[in-house]
Amino acid sequence: MASTFGHLFRITTWGESHGPAVGVVIDGCPPGIALAEADVQAELDRRRPGQSRITTQRAESDRAEILSGIFEGATTGTAIHILVRNKDARSRDYGEMRTMYRPSHADYTYDAKFGRRDWRGGGRASARETIGRVAAGAIAAKVLRERCGAEVVSYVKRVQDIEAAVAPGEVTRAAVEAHITRCPDPEAAAAMEQYIDAARKAGDSLGGVVEAAAHGVPPGLGEPVFDKLDADLAKAMLSLPACRGFEIGSGFAGTRMTGSTHNDPFYMAEVEPGARRVRTRSNRSGGVQGGISNGEQIVIRAAFKPTATILRPQQTVDAAGNEVTLKPRGRHDPCVLPRAVPLVDAMFNLVLADHLLRHEAQTGGNR
Amino acid sequence: MASTFGHLFRITTWGESHGPAVGVVIDGCPPGIALAEADVQAELDRRRPGQSRITTQRAESDRAEILSGIFEGATTGTAIHILVRNKDARSRDYGEMRTMYRPSHADYTYDAKFGRRDWRGGGRASARETIGRVAAGAIAAKVLRERCGAEVVSYVKRVQDIEAAVAPGEVTRAAVEAHITRCPDPEAAAAMEQYIDAARKAGDSLGGVVEAAAHGVPPGLGEPVFDKLDADLAKAMLSLPACRGFEIGSGFAGTRMTGSTHNDPFYMAEVEPGARRVRTRSNRSGGVQGGISNGEQIVIRAAFKPTATILRPQQTVDAAGNEVTLKPRGRHDPCVLPRAVPLVDAMFNLVLADHLLRHEAQTGGNR
C-alpha cells in the first residue's frame, strides 16, 4: 500500500468507502497561504456524488473539516489534515461483494495481494479515496496561484464517440461548469448528456477522455531524467480510478506525423512592449520538452474506461472458486467523466505544486 | 535533477553524451543472482547505435564494465555499478548547438531550468543516458526470472501508419529480433523498413508505438493508491526520451466501448490437472485491476514521437534571442522505434522487479 504522493508537496490519503471517514494529510505546503474550509469545499462539491442527474445518487454532503496546519486563516507550513465523514454507507447494497468478485473491479486483486479486504463498497479501492486528493489539490491550486499565477482547467473532451470541438487554450472554468457533463462545447455536452442518460437506462456505462490545460506555468519545472514533468503527470493520472491511458501534447496522434511537421519552431515573442521571450509557434510538445516546462500551455489527456459497475447480470467467480452470476444491484455512475474532471484538476495541480517547490529548491527561488 | 528511479530495486543513472562515460548504480538488488558482464552486454547491444542500416551511425561499442556489487559470479546484495565509456563523441558536429535551440529538443528548457547546459550532443538529455537503464533492466530481468519466472517481450507495434498484425500473447523474443525494425510481423516489418529508409533519405523522421507484454507476473504486484502498477509503468515510459503517451490494456480505444462489453468476466481455469485459479476470459484490463496485477498478461503501449533531429533547415532562436536558421548537420536516427524496444523492456523489467520486492516485503515472501 502506497498512500503518499509527491516529493516536497506531499499528500497521504486514508479511508475506506464505508468506514467512518476519509481524509488526507498535506505535508510540505509553504506557510502563509490564505486558506479556509470554503476553498476546499468548493472543489469537493465538484467531486461530490449526487451533484446532478447523471451521477451516482449516493447522498453525501462531503463536508471538509480542517483539523491541523491552518492558523488565523493561513497555512503555517506544518502538516494539514482534512477529514470528511462518510454518511450514506449502505452496506446492505453490497452483500454479495463479500464473496463475489465484480468484473474489472479491484475485488479479486485486493484479495490476491492482501489475503483479505474490506469488501463494503469497494473499501480502499473505492473512488471515495479521491476526496483527499481533491481537497489537497485545492490547496495546491492556491499555492500555484500565489507563487506563479498558474492555473489548470480540465474538462470532458470526449464521451464514447462524442467529441467536444474546443481548443485547450480557449476553455474557461466557467464554460466547464456551465453544463453538468463538464464539457465546454454546448452541442457536444447536450449529446453526451443524452448518451449518458441512455446508458443509465440500459444499466450500462460509458468511458471517455478528459483534457486538461495548465496556463501560466513558468519554464523550468520538471526534474529529468526520471521525474520529468510529463512522467509525473502520467503517474498522477494513471493512479486515478478507471484511468487507462495518458498522453501529452500531440500524444498518440503525433506518432503518425513526421519530424518536419511535428517539431515546434521557436521564435521570439513580444510579451509586453519591450519584453521578449522564447516561445514556440505550434505546441505539439504540449508545453513540456525534455521533461521540463517550456512556458507554453501544458496540455494532457487522460483516458477513462467505461465504469465497471453496471446494472446487468455478469458472469464471475467467488472467493471460494465457484462460478457465479452477479446480479445487478446498487447505485452507479453511468459515466465517470463529469466527476473525473475535478480529479484531473487535483492531480495536475498537485504535480505542478510539487515541481514548483522542487525547482525553487534548486534555484534558490531565483527563477 | 532526479536521476534515481524505484523504491526498493532502485537505479541511479549519470553521464552526458559527450562526457568520458555514462553509467548506473543499481541498489537493492537481492543477493545471489548469477550475473556476468555478458548478461548486461546482450541488452546493451540491442540498444547500441549503429546496430543496423536504419539506426544512427554513431560508432559506439558500448562495453559494460561492472565495477562493484558482483563477487564470484553473483550479486552480493550491495550496490552494483556499471560503467560504459563514450568513444565516438564528435563535438564538432554540434557546434551550433552551443547557441541555437534545436526545435522540440531539450536545449531551451535545460537553459531555462539550469541557466547553463552541456550543449555537446544534448548533454544529459541525450538518449545515451538510457544506457544505464538498459544495463539495470538486464539485471531486473534476471531477478524476475529467478524469483517468479516473469518475462517481458516488447516490440514495434506501429511505425507511422503501418501496424503489425500480432497479438501480444504470441510474440516471442526471437520473432522480435528477427528483423532490424524489431517488428514481429514480417510483412509490416518490411514496409516499416522501407518507410524508415525513405524518411532518412528525405532527411525526415518517423514516430510510432511500442507494445509490450509481461508473461508470468504473479497476481498481487502493485501498491495502490498511488504506486499502482500501471501508474508506475506510465511514469517509467514517459520518462523515456521521445515518449509522449502510455496506455494499458484497452487504453484509449477502450473508452469507446460500453461497460457491458468492456468488463472482463472472471472464470475458474484449470491451469494444471486438479489446480484451478481465477482468470479473466478477455483481457481488456491489460493484466492490472485496481492498480494490482491479476495474473493475466500485462499489456501496455508507449507512443514515441518522430525524432526531433531532422536533416532539414529549421527556424529557431538562439540563447541571445536572435531568430536564426538551424542548418541540417550530424547523424540522426530517422526512427527511434527499433532502438526504443530495449528501453521499454528495461523500464518494464525495472518496475516489475521493484514491485515484486515491495510485495514480498508486505507478505513476508509468502505469495
Next chain:
Amino acid sequence: MASTFGHLFRITTWGESHGPAVGVVIDGCPPGIALAEADVQAELDRRRPGQSRITTQRAESDRAEILSGIFEGATTGTAIHILVRNKDARSRDYGEMRTMYRPSHADYTYDAKFGRRDWRGGGRASARETIGRVAAGAIAAKVLRERCGAEVVSYVKRVQDIEAAVAPGEVTRAAVEAHITRCPDPEAAAAMEQYIDAARKAGDSLGGVVEAAAHGVPPGLGEPVFDKLDADLAKAMLSLPACRGFEIGSGFAGTRMTGSTHNDPFYMAEVEPGARRVRTRSNRSGGVQGGISNGEQIVIRAAFKPTATILRPQQTVDAAGNEVTLKPRGRHDPCVLPRAVPLVDAMFNLVLADHLLRHEAQTGGNR
C-alpha cells in the same frame, strides 16, 4: 515540514497542541495483523499526561479512534488512520507565547523558518505530536511480535545523577511499569521520585537517560551503508522532543577502551539441543555490527535534556525584538523521562518493523 517517517512501514503524523485533534496515518502495515483500539489505547495511556503525580496535569483522556485500515478485527494492508481529540486546551495559559520566545523551546525557530506559527501550547512543536507516534508504535510492536517474536523494553536509566543499577537483559515490562518513574530499580526509582518532586516544587526541571533493549531481533536487519539499523535508530530518537543524544552498545564510554578489550569475541552457542548459532560473549556492539543486527540484544540509550518549561522568570525577547521577562505560568512536566519511555518504545518498534519489512523484501522472506 517533514511529517513522514519510515521507508516501508511508514507513518505520517499531523496535529497541533491546541487544535481540535492530533493523529497519524500508518501506511505499509502488513495485512492480517489482529488489532483493536485497546491495543493502541494501552500504549497511549502510558504516554498520557496526568497519569501520575509527577507528570503534567493537563487532563486528556487521549482516546484512540481508528478510522481506517482495520476490518473485522485485523489490518487489511491499507492505510490505518488513528485520531485522538484534544480536550483540555487552555489557550489562556499561554497568552504571552503569542509574542514571547520561550527559552530553549521551538518558538523562535518556527518563526524564523515559517514566518508564522500556531503559538498556542507550542503548536506543532508540542509533545502532543508524539501521540501519533505512540499509536503507530503499538501497531509496529504487534507486527514484530507476530512476524519474528521481537520485543522492546525501554526504561528510565538515569534522572540527573541518579542511575538505575540494572542490566538491559533483565528488565521486564512489568518492572518498568511498577513505579511511576518507569525506573525498574526500586531504590533508584524512589530517589528519582523525590528529586522530581523537589524540582517541581522549585519550579525547575530535570533531565536524564532512557535505556532500551530489543530482544529476539533476528540477525540481518539494517541496510548499510546509510540506513544502518543504528543510524535509523539515532535519527528516530533525535526526532523526539528534548532528545539531545544517542548511543548504542558501549557508546561514548566505549571510546575510552582499547580494541582488545572492546571487541566482542564470537562463539558457537547451543541455543537448543543440537542447534547452534553464532553469538558474541560480550555485547559492547549493542547487537548491531556494520549497521546490521547480529542476533544479540540491541541496546541503546537516549539523552533527554531538562524540560525547557520551568516555573521561574526567564530573560528572553519577543517577536518585535524587545528584551522581556517571561513570567512563570501554566503546567509543566518537571521531568519528561517517565513519559519519554513509551516514546522510545514507539520509535524503536517503528524502526525495527520498517527494517524487518525491508529485509524480507530483499530475501523474499527467506530468513
Next chain:
Amino acid sequence: MASTFGHLFRITTWGESHGPAVGVVIDGCPPGIALAEADVQAELDRRRPGQSRITTQRAESDRAEILSGIFEGATTGTAIHILVRNKDARSRDYGEMRTMYRPSHADYTYDAKFGRRDWRGGGRASARETIGRVAAGAIAAKVLRERCGAEVVSYVKRVQDIEAAVAPGEVTRAAVEAHITRCPDPEAAAAMEQYIDAARKAGDSLGGVVEAAAHGVPPGLGEPVFDKLDADLAKAMLSLPACRGFEIGSGFAGTRMTGSTHNDPFYMAEVEPGARRVRTRSNRSGGVQGGISNGEQIVIRAAFKPTATILRPQQTVDAAGNEVTLKPRGRHDPCVLPRAVPLVDAMFNLVLADHLLRHEAQTGGNR
C-alpha cells in the same frame, strides 16, 4: 542495501575495498557552482590512508575523476559522478577473512543478511566506501559557502582519555591541519600521538570523540517533526563506520543539569551598527532548537569506538561454525580519529546542504 543519502542534495555511493574502484553519484546539486577536481582532491587527501605515520599504510593515491555533471568549470545541475580507482588491494593479506568472522566487524552480519559477501578487505563494509562521501561532501561545502557562507570545522576532541582544551568557536581549519592527529590543542595533540604510537606498537587500538562546529548557518534549517536537523545529523554520523554515539549541544552532560541552568536565554544582539538579531547568551542547544537551526553555532560530537582491527590473536568462529583463532595480520589504523575528521566534515556538510535546499523550496528562496 541502502546506498543513497539525502532528500534534495542526494548522494549514492558504490564500490568495495578490493574491487576496481569506488565512487559516488551526487544528484540535485544546484547549477553554476564552480568546481574542479582539485576541490574534491583536497578533501580526499585528508581522508587518504598513508597520510601520516599514525594511519594505515595502505598505499592509495585516491585520485578523483569527475565523469559527469561538470561543464566548463562549474556544475550543470545534472548528476555528478566521481570515481576513484583502488590500487593497493592486497587480497593475500586477508585470506582468512574468506571464512573467519573478525570480531566486531561486519563479516558475520553481512553473511547473516545477504547469505554471501565480498570478503576481501571488508568488501562493501570497508571504510573505503567513505571516499564517495568525502568527495560529495567537498561539493556540499562549496554549495554552502556560495549560498549562505556557512562553514564546518571538525576536529579530534578526545582520544581515549586525552581531551583537547578547546572551545568550538575558536578552532580554525588551519589549527586542525597543523598536527597529524587533527587535534587543535597542541599539547593534547602531542599526547594523543604518543598514545596512538603506543597502541600501534602493542597491536592494539584506541577510540575517541570528534567534535564539529558549523559557523554561519542561517536560522530556519531543519524539517520537523521527523527530519529535524539534529535527527538527520545523528543519522549521518551513525552511518559512518565505527561511530557508536552522537550528541548535540550539551548532549549527555546536559542531562545532569536543571532546566533553569540549562535553558539558553534569548537577547537582541547588535550584529552590525543598526542591525539587531535574536541570539542566545549560552549555546547549550548547540544551535538547534525544536529541530531547526537558530543561527548560533551548530555543535555536535560523534563517538568512534576503538578500531576493530587489532594485531593480536582473537577468538572467533568461521562460517562453518568452528571456533577458531584469528591470527594478527595485515595493516591497521591504530586509531581512526584523525581520518574520521574529514568524514564528519563531509556528512555535516551534506546534511546542511540538503536542508538548505529543502528550506529554500519552502520559502521560495526568500530567507
